[in-house]
């Protein structure tokens with residue numbers, strides 16, 4: 429049961445996330461011949477890479493809402509790029525891509541994170557197969573967020589590798605190697621699934637999107653508190669009601685006021701200050717059932 433004919437590996441969707449940029453530039457994925465699918469690579473936002481910025485006019489990874497993609501809407505650089513990429517690799521193109529692996533880094537200490545979208549029927553089985561061979565992998569599901577505007581969403585199966593912590597504009601050899609190795613594991617996994625007659629869904633722990641939490645801000649929009657030091661770096665760790673969340677510039681502590689345990693991710697991500705996100709709260713869920721698709 430062959431599912432995957434064309435895989436696209438993408439770096440530089442955010443121009444200052446250098447791990448993906450140099451993995452694509454180095455060509456390490458360009459000439460792999462051992463798999464049962466073809467591999468294309470793409471440096472998604474070349475002008476932002478040159479400028480060493482996340483983006484030029486707007487975030488490219490929020491520019492793929494398919495109801496908005498059209499040439500006459502292309503009124504800025506990222507909108508033009510999104511249209512071009514969609515034309516080249518999207519479902520209407522001559523050779524539509526089956527899987528996108530989009531390479532990102534984060535300033536948050538999130539280790540090795542795989543981001544999936546559960547509306548794709550293959551997302552959970554592929555995540556489970558990957559976690560079985562790579563126990564360090566955490567799986568973050570966008571479910572609950574109705575956004576469908578990331579670059580990966582133009583393929584039937586979109587996978588995002590989010591590796592951290594590393595600062596924007598920095599190449600870190602260990603992060604580079606971790607990412608390269610994870611991509612090879614994803615490719616091997618897709619190859620195995622291509623040979624399988626059915627795809628089992630093994631037990632899996634996932635962290636599902638629940639809500640975004642912004643910094644406390646003054647009426648001018650400036651943050652008036654910081655992530656509490658006890659929470660800094662504690663991605664994927666239980667945050668209980670009443671736990672310290674923020675601390676203001678005078679030492680006053682603000683606690684988590686939710687009434688259920690949350691599992692925060694993207695804590696203090698540098699690129700999210702402008703988006704009004706101090707962290708994303710997820711719900712941890714265990715998938716026990718074994719099913720096949």
Ligand SMILES: [Zn+2]
Nearest residue numbers: 442445532533
């Ligand atoms: Zn990114």
